Amino acid sequence: MHSLDGFARSKLAALEAGGLRRSLIRTRRLAGPWVERAGKTCLSFSCNDYLNLTHHPDVVAAARQAITDYGTGAGASRLVTGDHPLMEALETRLARFKGAEAACVFATGYAANTGTIPVFVGKGDRVLVDARAHACIWAGAKLSDAEVLTYRHNDLDHLESLLRQPATGASLIITEGVFSMDGDRAPIGEIAALAGRYGAWLMTDDAHGVGVLAEGRGSNALFPAARIDLQMGTLSKALASSGGYVCGSKAAIDLIKTRARSFVYSTGLPPASASAALAALEVIEARPELCALPLAKASLLTRAANLPEAESAIVPIILGEPQTALDAQAALEAEGFLVVAIRPPTVAAGTSRLRIAVTSGHPDADIERLGAALRKLAS
Numbered sequence: 207m208h209s210l211d212g213f214a215r216s217k218l219a220a221l222e223a224g225g226l227r228r229s230l231i232r233t234r235r236l237a238g239p240w241v242e243r244a245g246k247t248c249l250s251f252s253c254n255d256y257l258n259l260t261h262h263p264d265v266v267a268a269a270r271q272a273i274t275d276y277g278t279g280a281g282a283s284r285l286v287t288g289d290h291p292l293m294e295a296l297e298t299r300l301a302r303f304k305g306a307e308a309a310c311v312f313a314t315g316y317a318a319n320t321g322t323i324p325v326f327v328g329k330g331d332r333v334l335v336d337a338r339a340h341a342c343i344w345a346g347a348k349l350s351d352a353e354v355l356t357y358r359h360n361d362l363d364h365l366e367s368l369l370r371q372p373a374t375g376a377s378l379i380i381t382e383g384v385f386s387m388d389g390d391r392a393p394i395g396e397i398a399a400l401a402g403r404y405g406a407w408l409m410t411d412d413a414h415g416v417g418v419l420a421e422g423r424g425s426n427a428l429f430p431a432a433r434i435d436l437q438m439g440t441l442s443k444a445l446a447s448s449g450g451y452v453c454g455s456k457a458a459i460d461l462i463k464t465r466a467r468s469f470v471y472s473t474g475l476p477p478a479s480a481s482a483a484l485a486a487l488e489v490i491e492a493r494p495e496l497c498a499l500p501l502a503k504a505s506l507l508t509r510a511a512n513l514p515e516a517e518s519a520i521v522p523i524i525l526g527e528p529q530t531a532l533d534a535q536a537a538l539e540a541e542g543f544l545v546v547a548i549r550p551p552t553v554a555a556g557t558s559r560l561r562i563a564v565t566s567g568h569p570d571a572d573i574e575r576l577g578a579a580l581r582k583l584a585s
C-alpha cells in the first residue's frame with residue numbers, strides 16, 4: 207500500500223493530465239471590479255460582488271464599527287454563546303426583505319443548504335432537485351437520507367412525471383432561482399403551481415438573484431403569487447459579506463434553529479459580517495436603480511458578443527473540453543480581462559466554460575471590448 211502523500215501525488219497528476227487540477231492564484235481585489243494579479247491590473251468578470259458593495263464606504267464602515275464594538279469572532283454557536291443583537295436585526299431585516307415571517311442566518315450559504323434540507327426530509331421522504339443545482343444542495347439532499355430524484359434542468363414535464371410517482375412521505379422540490387453556472391432562471395411560478403398540485407414543499411436558492419432581479423429583491427419577487435416554503439440565499443454575493451440565510455414561516459425557522467446541524471454545531475457568523483450585510487441591504491433597498499445595472503450590463507455584453515440575451519448577471523460561454531476553456535481564459539487575460547474557466551465537476555463533462563459575472567461597476571466601454579474579444583475567440 208502506498209503512502210497518503212503518494213496517493214495525493216498520483217491523484218494530482220491525473221487531474222493535471224485531464225486539465226482538471228485547480229490552483230489558487232494570488233489576486234488582490236481592488237475597489238469596483240478591478241483586481242491586481244502578478245503585478246498587473248485586470249478587469250475581473252469572475253466575482254459575484256454584483257453591486258460592488260464590498261468596498262462601499264457605508265458597508266466598510268459598518269463592518270469596522272462592528273469589530274470595534276463587538277470584536278472579531280462570534281466565539282461559539284449562537285445557541286451556546288448567546289445570540290448577538292446584530293443577528294436578530296439581520297434576521298428581522300432579511301425576513302422583511304423576502305416577505306417571510308422569519309429568517310435564520312448561517313455562517314455560509316453552503317452551511318445553510320446542508321443544514322436546512324435534512325431538517326425537513328429524511329428516510330421515507332423524497333427530494334426533487336434540478337439537475338443543475340449547486341453542489342451544496344446535492345450535499346444537503348444526500349445528508350438528509352431522503353430519496354434524491356433529479357429532474358432535467360427546468361423541465362416541468364419531467365418534474366411532474368416524478369411528482370406523479372407514488373410517495374409515502376414528504377416531497378421537497380429544490381431549485382435555484384438563477385442558476386449559478388448558466389445564468390438562466392427557473393420557472394418558479396410553474397414549479398410552485400406543481401408543488402401545490404402534488405402537495406410538495408418548495409425551496410429556492412436565490413444566491414445569484416438577490417441584488418439583481420426584481421429591483422434587488424431576487425427571483426422570487428418575480429412570482430409574487432408563488433407559495434415558496436423556504437427561501438434560501440447567501441450574504442456572500444450582492445450582499446457583499448459572508449454567510450447564508452433561509453427565510454420561511456416562524457415555525458419552520460424555529461425548527462431550523464433547533465435542528466439544523468450546521469447551525470447548532472457551528473460557530474455563528476462574525477458580527478462584522480452581519481453588520482456589513484445589514485448595510486448592504488440598506489443600499490439595495492434604497493437604490494433599485496443600482497440593482498438594475500448588472501442585468502442591463504450583462505445584456506449589453508450578450509448583444510456585443512452576439513450571444514443569447516442575458517437573463518441575469520451571469521453569462522456562460524460553453525466551450526467543451528477543460529483545456530479549451532483554460533486557453534480561452536489565458537487569451538482573455540492577455541487582454542486584461544479576468545474570466546476564470548469553470549470545469550468539471552462544477553459543470554458537466556463536455557461543458558467546460560467561461561462564466562462571466564457582470565457587475566454594476568463594469569464600464570460600458572470595457573464590456574464592449576470584452577464582447578469584441580469573445581467574438582474574436584469564437585471566430
Ligand SMILES: Cc1ncc(COP(=O)(O)O)c(C=O)c1O
Nearest residue numbers: 314315316340386413440442449
Ligand atoms: C447557488 C449557490 N448556492 C449556494 C452557494 C453557497 O454560498 P456561500 O458561498 O455563501 O457558501 C453558492 C456559492 O457559490 C451558490 O452559487
